[in-house]
Amino acid sequence: MKKVFTRPESFNDIPMHYCPGCTHGIIHRLVAETIDELNMVDRAIGVAPVGCSVFIYNYIDCDMYQASHGRAPAVATGVKRVVPDGVVFTYQGDGDMAAIGTAEIVHAAARGENITVIFVNNAVYAMTGGQMAPTTLMGQKTTTTPHGRESDANGYPVKMAEMLSTLDGSSYISRVSVHDPKNINKAKKSIKKAFEVQMENKGFTMVEVLSICPTNWGLSPKESVKWLDENMIPYYPLGEYKVPAEV
Amino acid sequence: MRKKLSKVLMKGNEAIGEGAVRAGCRYFFGYPITPQSELPHYLAKRLPEENGVYLQSESETSAINMVYGAAGAGSRVMTSSSGPGISLMQEGISYIAGAELPCVIVNMMRGGPGLGNIAPAQSDYLQAVKGGGHGDYFVVCIAPASVQEIIDFMYDAFDIADKYFTPVMVLADGILGQMMEPVEFKENQEMELPEKPWAANGKRGRESKNIINSLYIVPEDLEEHNFKLKDKYSIIEEKEQRWEEYYTEDAELVLTAFGTSARVCKAVVDKARQEGLAVGLIRPIMVWPFPQKAFDKVIHSAKQFLTVEMNTGQMVEDVKLAVAGRRPVYFTGRPGGMLPIANDIFEEVKKLMSGGAE
Numbered sequence: 001m002k003k004v005f006t007r008p009e010s011f012n013d014i015p016m017h018y019c020p021g022c023t024h025g026i027i028h029r030l031v032a033e034t035i036d037e038l039n040m041v042d043r044a045i046g047v048a049p050v051g052c053s054v055f056i057y058n059y060i061d062c063d064m065y066q067a068s069h070g071r072a073p074a075v076a077t078g079v080k081r082v083v084p085d086g087v088v089f090t091y092q093g094d095g096d097m098a099a100i101g102t103a104e105i106v107h108a109a110a111r112g113e114n115i116t117v118i119f120v121n122n123a124v125y126a127m128t129g130g131q132m133a134p135t136t137l138m139g140q141k142t143t144t145t146p147h148g149r150e151s152d153a154n155g156y157p158v159k160m161a162e163m164l165s166t167l168d169g170s171s172y173i174s175r176v177s178v179h180d181p182k183n184i185n186k187a188k189k190s191i192k193k194a195f196e197v198q199m200e201n202k203g204f205t206m207v208e209v210l211s212i213c214p215t216n217w218g219l220s221p222k223e224s225v226k227w228l229d230e231n232m233i234p235y236y237p238l239g240e241y242k243v244p245a246e247v
Numbered sequence: 248m249r250k251k252l253s254k255v256l257m258k259g260n261e262a263i264g265e266g267a268v269r270a271g272c273r274y275f276f277g278y279p280i281t282p283q284s285e286l287p288h289y290l291a292k293r294l295p296e297e298n299g300v301y302l303q304s305e306s307e308t309s310a311i312n313m314v315y316g317a318a319g320a321g322s323r324v325m326t327s328s329s330g331p332g333i334s335l336m337q338e339g340i341s342y343i344a345g346a347e348l349p350c351v352i353v354n355m356m357r358g359g360p361g362l363g364n365i366a367p368a369q370s371d372y373l374q375a376v377k378g379g380g381h382g383d384y385f386v387v388c389i390a391p392a393s394v395q396e397i398i399d400f401m402y403d404a405f406d407i408a409d410k411y412f413t414p415v416m417v418l419a420d421g422i423l424g425q426m427m428e429p430v431e432f433k434e435n436q437e438m439e440l441p442e443k444p445w446a447a448n449g450k451r452g453r454e455s456k457n458i459i460n461s462l463y464i465v466p467e468d469l470e471e472h473n474f475k476l477k478d479k480y481s482i483i484e485e486k487e488q489r490w491e492e493y494y495t496e497d498a499e500l501v502l503t504a505f506g507t508s509a510r511v512c513k514a515v516v517d518k519a520r521q522e523g524l525a526v527g528l529i530r531p532i533m534v535w536p537f538p539q540k541a542f543d544k545v546i547h548s549a550k551q552f553l554t555v556e557m558n559t560g561q562m563v564e565d566v567k568l569a570v571a572g573r574r575p576v577y578f579t580g581r582p583g584g585m586l587p588i589a590n591d592i593f594e595e596v597k598k599l600m601s602g603g604a605e
Contacts, residue, residue: 042452044449065447081300082321103305
């Protein structure tokens with residue numbers, strides 16, 4: 001029988017710590033598939049964030065760093081400057097990147113730092129117990145917005161892909177989702193394109209990935225997928241926000 | 248043998264830059280702050296000549312995290328700042344200590360707390376020698392007192408960092424950074440930098456991946472890591488204590504001072520000796536590990552100790568620990584960017600030696 005689907009070689013065969021229904025595993029897998037397909041496991045260097053995905057350094061079989069909260073783009077900058085032929089990526093959540101790490105991500109993009117950022121947006125701080133994130137939607141209930149996010153107290157959700165695409169140093173910026181197979185395929189293509197742009201030394205690349213968090217949303221995985229489709233995508237439109245001319 | 252070359256006149260801040268380049272440092276990440284500006288100015292020109300990288304970061308927080316990345320990738324890397332910026336770096340320094348990465352951090356100390364001022368001070372001593380950030384760690388801390396020492400110690404700073412997988416801080420003050428002195432460079436020779444098979448710079452055929460990390464989620468594992476660090480610090484404390492003795496053999500009153508304060512104290516010792524007073528000086532060159540051995544060595548003749556600092560009394564705590572109650576320990580100092588005056592210290596010395604301590 002012909003084998004049509006298998007674990008990527010750069011994806012370690014160990015149990016994952018994620019909650020049932022979490023989409024981090026899918027996004028990890030897309031990164032690992034890309035590493036395999038671009039034949040770059042020997043050159044790939046990843047930087048893990050603080051948050052649920054901190055243990056990505058255990059799951060992907062390339063050299064890895066664990067960075068302090070929000071600082072992954074600065075760590076990646078240091079690595080890339082020493083190892084210019086490395087394929088350097090960060091993997092960050094919305095609390096990590098869109099709150100405490102805004103200075104680092106904005107200036108890595110402004111410098112046109114030749115790295116790839118996988119930005120996982122699930123609209124909540126998950127590891128610490130479901131607090132409001134900078135990306136939490138208006139009206140969304142979290143453990144720190146028990147009556148729903150209100151603009152006069154908490155302001156408005158941050159649209160990172162749109163914001164970073166205004167910077168001249170950004171080369172490829174997109175927003176994708178992994179809430180259904182069709183979108184997973186699109187996400188894969190976008191992640192691969194981001195890495196390819198980096199490998200052509202074209203500057204800063206980021207893929208924002210909308211992701212579900214059934215545990216902290218208080219919904220079943222199935223309900224979470226529906227919630228993402230109906231609430232997140234209208235506020236965070238999918239698509240490519242910046243593409244280098246030749247790609 | 249390294250051949251001695253003729254002397255050149257150099258500013259302390261520039262000497263740090265040149266010393267670092269000669270010690271094999273090729274990467275510098277930093278954020279502007281006074282009074283260390285001549286150092287980034289120098290390296291912005293100098294590092295590209297050596298195919299190195301000078302990068303101005305968006306903050307000191309970012310600078311130290313760039314250092315974390317560059318150190319993890321196996322390079323000799325440095326950052327520099329002054330008080331307020333060093334405070335911002337403490338998070339990153341803690342991670343670097345936890346992940347056991349070698350790097351050099353320069354603190355050209357100024358007056359604090361808060362924005363304080365930009366005048367020379369020794370106000371960050373305790374922050375520097377007691378770890379500084381969160382967690383259970385120490386940073387090796389070297390305190391030059393002249394521009395020549397800056398040049399010489401840059402080699403040591405990078406070597407110690409690599410040898411013990413630890414951040415090393417060069418703790419100086421604005422005076423040392425700003426003043427010019429004649430210095431001699433050793434003839435450049437081929438540097439043999441240590442192999443770093445642990446570096447995370449891409450697997451490149453390596454069988455297993457390298458991970459740079461300070462996370463030990465299982466308490467048993469973190470305890471083991473903490474004890475491993477402790478063992479390392481014990482070895483450093485045993486092997487790396489460094490100090491200068493100045494007329495201590497028969498000294499009844501022993502001054503203790505580091506950096507610029509020690510230079511003032513040498514003038515005090517000279518004056519005291521001229522007047523027949525048995526005064527000496529212990530100058531810690533390493534302020535962490537603190538030179539405990541120097542104090543054990545002089546305790547037979549020393550009747551009392553006077554610590555002189557450009558702050559309101561920080562190193563005096565370590566002097567008291569080293570003397571361990573065997574003799575009285577006194578303090579005098581000038582904070583806020585003011586310099587201790589030799590005559591004032593001498594008056595203090597005379598008062599103490601005539602039994603007139605308050």
